[in-house]
Amino acid sequence: MGNNPFLSVKDLRVEYTSDKKAIYAVNGVSFELEKGKSLGLVGETGAGKTTIAKSIMRILQCPPACIKSGEIYLDGEDLLQKSEKDMLEIRGKEIAMIFQDPMSALNPLMTVGEQIAEVVATHDKSLSKHEAEQKAIEMMEMVGIVGSRAVEFPFQFSGGMKQRIVIAIALACNPQLLLADEPTTALDVTIQAQVLRMIKDLQDKIETSMILITHDLGVVAETCDTVNIVYAGKILEKGTVEEVFDAPTHPYTRGLFDSLPKLNEKTDRLTPIPGMPLDPSIKFEGCPFAPRCERATDRCRQGEIHETHLGGTHYCSCVLCDQRGEA
Amino acid sequence: MAPVIEIRNLKKYFGVAAGTNHAVDDITMTIEKGTTMGVVGESGCGKSTLGRTIIRLLEPTAGNILLNGEDITHAKGHQLTKVREKMQIIFQDPYSSLNPRMSVEDTVSEPLVISKKYKSKAEINDAITEIFSLVGIDQRFRNAYPHEMDGGRRQRVGIARAIALNPEFVMCDEPVSALDVSVQAAVLNLLMDLQEQRKLTYMFVTHDLSVVKHISTNISVMYLGQLVETSPSDELFDMPLHPYTKALLSAIPSTDIHHKKEQILMKGEITSAINPKPGCRFAPRCPHATEACSQPQALQEVGKNHFVSCCRVKELG
Numbered sequence: 001m002g003n004n005p006f007l008s009v010k011d012l013r014v015e016y017t018s019d020k021k022a023i024y025a026v027n028g029v030s031f032e033l034e035k036g037k038s039l040g041l042v043g044e045t046g047a048g049k050t051t052i053a054k055s056i057m058r059i060l061q062c063p064p065a066c067i068k069s070g071e072i073y074l075d076g077e078d079l080l081q082k083s084e085k086d087m088l089e090i091r092g093k094e095i096a097m098i099f100q101d102p103m104s105a106l107n108p109l110m111t112v113g114e115q116i117a118e119v120v121a122t123h124d125k126s127l128s129k130h131e132a133e134q135k136a137i138e139m140m141e142m143v144g145i146v147g148s149r150a151v152e153f154p155f156q157f158s159g160g161m162k163q164r165i166v167i168a169i170a171l172a173c174n175p176q177l178l179l180a181d182e183p184t185t186a187l188d189v190t191i192q193a194q195v196l197r198m199i200k201d202l203q204d205k206i207e208t209s210m211i212l213i214t215h216d217l218g219v220v221a222e223t224c225d226t227v228n229i230v231y232a233g234k235i236l237e238k239g240t241v242e243e244v245f246d247a248p249t250h251p252y253t254r255g256l257f258d259s260l261p262k263l264n265e266k267t268d269r270l271t272p273i274p275g276m277p278l279d280p281s282i283k284f285e286g287c288p289f290a291p292r293c294e295r296a297t298d299r300c301r302q303g304e305i306h307e308t309h310l311g312g313t314h315y316c317s318c319v320l321c322d323q324r325g326e327a
Numbered sequence: 328m329a330p331v332i333e334i335r336n337l338k339k340y341f342g343v344a345a346g347t348n349h350a351v352d353d354i355t356m357t358i359e360k361g362t363t364m365g366v367v368g369e370s371g372c373g374k375s376t377l378g379r380t381i382i383r384l385l386e387p388t389a390g391n392i393l394l395n396g397e398d399i400t401h402a403k404g405h406q407l408t409k410v411r412e413k414m415q416i417i418f419q420d421p422y423s424s425l426n427p428r429m430s431v432e433d434t435v436s437e438p439l440v441i442s443k444k445y446k447s448k449a450e451i452n453d454a455i456t457e458i459f460s461l462v463g464i465d466q467r468f469r470n471a472y473p474h475e476m477d478g479g480r481r482q483r484v485g486i487a488r489a490i491a492l493n494p495e496f497v498m499c500d501e502p503v504s505a506l507d508v509s510v511q512a513a514v515l516n517l518l519m520d521l522q523e524q525r526k527l528t529y530m531f532v533t534h535d536l537s538v539v540k541h542i543s544t545n546i547s548v549m550y551l552g553q554l555v556e557t558s559p560s561d562e563l564f565d566m567p568l569h570p571y572t573k574a575l576l577s578a579i580p581s582t583d584i585h586h587k588k589e590q591i592l593m594k595g596e597i598t599s600a601i602n603p604k605p606g607c608r609f610a611p612r613c614p615h616a617t618e619a620c621s622q623p624q625a626l627q628e629v630g631k632n633h634f635v636s637c638c639r640v641k642e643l644g
Contacts, residue, residue, distance in 0.1 A: 044507040159370075188369035188534060190593050193578040197592060215507065218580030245584045259512035261541035263564065263581065270541070272513035276477055 004076055005032040006209055007056075007177060012070035014051050014233075017063055023280045025051045025065075027233040027288075033226075035176075038203070038210040040220035040241070042256075043230035046277060049213045052230075053179040056211075057097050058087050074177060093123040096170035100182040102162035106154040112165045113137065113150025119172045139168040143198060160191035164198070171202055178203070178210040184219065196223055217256065221245060226313070229253045232278045232288035239314030249316040252289045287319065295320060329395070331496050331528040332358040332381060337390035339373075339380045346602035350376040352552040353390070355626075358496075358545075363522065363529040365543030365560065367536060367575070373552040373600065374532045378498040381530065382414040383407065394496070412442060415489040419501035421481035425473040432469040435459075435487045442492055454491070461524075462487045462517060479510035483517065490521060499531045503538060515542060536579050540564055545632060548572050551608040552600040554626065558633040568635045570643070571609045607637065615639055 014026035026048045033039045041049045054060045056072055058079060072079045074094065082090065099105040107115060116136035121127055127135070137147035143164040145157075154162055163183065170178060180199065184192040200223060203210055212224055220227050220241065227244050229237040229252065237250040248254045255273040275292035278284060287293070290300040299319050308321040339351040350373040358364045366374045379385045381392055383399065392400045399410050418424035425434055435458060436451050445451045459466055462483045473481055482502060489497055499518065503511040519542065521527055533539050539546055540560055547557040548571065556569040567573045574591040581588065593612045600608070606621035607613070613620070619638050626634040637643075 044509065189536070189578040189580075190369065190574060192580070193590055194592060196580075197590075216580060217582045221582050221584045222580045241584060245582060255509060257582070259509045260582065261512075261515070261537040263537050263540060263579065264583065267541070269516055269519075270512035272511075272516065273509035276479075 004073070006035040006075060007033040008071075008073045009052070009056070010071040010073075012052065012055060012072065013068040014048070014055055014060065014065060015068055016065050021281045022283075024283055025233050025280060026055070029070075029230075029233065029235055031228055031235060031238060033177075033209050033211065035209055036203075036207045037226065038200075038212055038224040040224035040227040041211060041213045041230055042215065042217060042220055042227060044215060044277065046280065047230045048233035049230055050181055051233075053097065053181055053211060053213055056177075057091060057095055057179060058082070059091075059097075089123075092119050092175070093173045094175055095177045095179065096173070096175035097179040098163075098166055098170045098181065098183045101186055102159060102166050103154075103186070105166050106162060108154055111151050111153055112140070112157070116140065116150075116165070116169050116172055119169055123173045135172065136168075139172050140165070142171075142202065143168045160187055160195065163187060163191075163195055167195070167199065167202075171206070171208075174206045175208060178208050179213075180210060181213045182215075183212070185214070185216075192219075199223070217245075217260065229256070232280065232284070234288055234317070236287075236289065236318070237314075237316045239310070239312065243310075243312055243314035247310075247314070249310060249314075249321060250289075250318050251293045251295055251320075255292075287317070329360055330357045330393075331360045331395060332356075332530070333391075333393040333396075334381060335391045335393075337377070337380060337392065338388045339376055339385055340388045343601060349552045349600045349603055351380060352600070352603075354549075354554050356547060356554070356557065358528055358530060360495075360528055361522070361526045362544035363531050363542055365539035365546040366530060366532045366549060367534060367539050367546060368549035369534065369575075371551075371599075372549045374549050375500050377549070378416070378500055378530050378532050382416055382496070382498050383410065384416070408441075412438075412492045413494050414496045414498070415492070415494040416498045416500060417482075417485050417489045417502045420505050421478050421485055422473070422505070424485055425481060427473055430470050430472055431464070431476075431484050434473075434484060435491055438488060438491045444492075458487050458491055461521070462490070477510075478506050479514060482506060482514055486514075486517065486521070490525070490527070493525065494527070496528045496530070499529055501533050502531075504533060504535060511538075518542065536576065548575065551598070551603065553608055554634075554636060555609065556633075556635045556637075557626075558630070562630065562633055568629060568633075568640050568643075569609075569637050570613045570615050615643055 010030050012026055012029045016023040016025055029052060043049050055067055113133060113136045116139050117132040120135045121132040137150050140150055141147050145161055145164060184195050214220060224241055226240050228235045231252050237244060237253045248257050258271040259273055261270060273292055278288050286301040286303060287305045290296040305317050305319055307315045307317050310316055335355050337351060337354045341348040341350055368374045380387050387400060391398055402410050432455060435455055439445055439451050439454055464483050503514050531542055543560045546560050546563045548555050550571050556572045567576050574593050577588060577591040605623050607624050610616040610620040624636045624638055626636045629635050
């Protein structure tokens with residue numbers, strides 16, 4: 001087991017059923033994450049990023065969602081084989097999740113102190129009520145909110161502070177894996193910078209591994225070690241942030257970079273990606289990006305597209321790299 | 328070039344339980360024909376309120392609004408209808424700003440019918456065909472309903488409705504922030520093309536600084552209802568002067584992994600504009616604040632079209 005990565009997801013497939021139609025949300029996703037490192041999952045709306053995180057946390061509602069196949073190993077143990085009772089132990093303690101919207105992630109009828117203490121008490125039964133409350137106050141101070149505000153309710157806090165409380169709840173039990181689902185999308189840039197810096201500092205302190213879900217490539221560049229580009233429930237390109245940002249190879253990754261307005265260079269026109277994302281209720285063959293790709297050929301529309309190793313830890317699932325080593 | 332929009336000491340206050348919210352406080356600006364004024368700031372700083380007050384969707388508390396030199400601050404009835412033809416708005420959320428029970432064609436034709444400029448159904452029909460091809464909506468979507476379209480197409484419908492009567496001034500209220508980046512680029516290109524073809528004047532409200540840099544001629548930075556800095560777009564990014572502008576620009580996450588910039592992390596959170604104290608509202612978070620910052624601040628000219636509202640701007644450089 002010694003060389004095994006800390007988290008490893010193998011060929012994960014998730015489907016939703018709605019109106020008797022299947023929605024293919026995650027279509028064979030595999031990736032790994034080392035201890036103490038951060039992985040960015042980047043993709044557009046509906047790419048399946050949140051579904052991947054919820055599968056790891058095992059909080060997908062079933063039905064409508066169904067994990068069709070795959071293995072998720074955390075520290076050598078397959079989470080998908082665990083009973084719900086085991087998962088109750090693992091959730092919050094080993095794996096914690098930060099949700100996108102801090103406004104709806106907190107219980108409006110409980111004080112924030114109670115909400116942090118609840119997690120602590122659930123996972124450490126030996127603690128007295130008072131000790132759990134003390135720990136809650138400690139956590140609040142760690143995320144930069146004065147402990148005396150533990151008796152206040154969520155509505156008394158600003159958006160940025162609520163998100164910090166959500167983070168305090170997530171980190172209260174020193175989880176080994178943190179799933180952060182667009183943790184700063186609802187926040188302003190200056191507050192976003194504060195929150196990202198804080199997550200990073202705390203992560204260094206307790207050696208947590210993190211999966212950061214976002215659609216913002218800038219946030220990935222500032223926070224992550226490795227990055228996976230997700231499209232239509234598939235990973236099209238992955239590697240370290242340096243590998244992918246220095247040499248984006250998949251036409252979709254390149255399209256994403258090209259469509260961003262740049263701060264440090266003058267462009268007269270942006271280059272949008274033509275077309276629209278796939279209808280997820282249609283099972284595709286070949287590359288999911290082929291209908292929008294200018295360089296697509298017949299080969300792209302049939303059979304399985306294999307991952308090509310571009311060097312280092314850089315992989316790209318594109319026929320063009322398969323043929324020439326580089327697209 | 329003549330200014331299309333001029334506002335002088337514009338104020339918009341809202342009465343709230345805790346007192347008075349100074350959402351827009353004493354703002355003066357000029358927008359020249361064919362240019363884009365970007366307005367940036369964090370949520371709650373009053374940027375949307377400013378835009379909506381200018382196009383008279385909200386009643387101003389004090390100050391003046393001039394459209395092509397004509398004072399429209401108190402325009403009513405028929406005059407206001409005429410003013411509205413010249414000033415339009417594109418909303419942030421293409422999902423909630425379209426009537427789900429109206430077909431796309433009905434939505435876009437409504438302003439044409441209200442204007443009474445078209446004599447027959449056939450004329451309206453022709454006008455819609457033209458508008459659709461201008462904004463890039465396929466004619467087969469004429470009878471479609473909003474729920475049948477994706478976000479990018481819906482936003483095109485919102486744009487079609489706004490430009491249907493050939494306005495001079497369009498207030499764009501975060502028009503791309505609900506869209507994915509690949510679609511966002513296409514909508515930004517469309518807005519810039521329309522501006523060129525029709526000599527449109529825009530006010531572009533957004534919190535996305537790379538978008539605002541791309542589209543704007545001039546940029547105004549707001550903080551809690553006040554204008555803290557206004558400058559030509561490139562100059563603002565090359566030489567930000569107000570401490571808030573500097574902090575804001577340094578906080579943008581950059582995709583450039585080899586040139587890490589030093590982030591200026593601000594202390595604390597945005598306070599509120601309810602019953603504010605006199606003086607600079609950024610002072611409680613500002614690393615350079617002194618006694619003098621509690622006095623009311625005036626905009627100082629520091630370059631051509633570049634104004635800053637900070638009493639320490641000269642010494643800080």
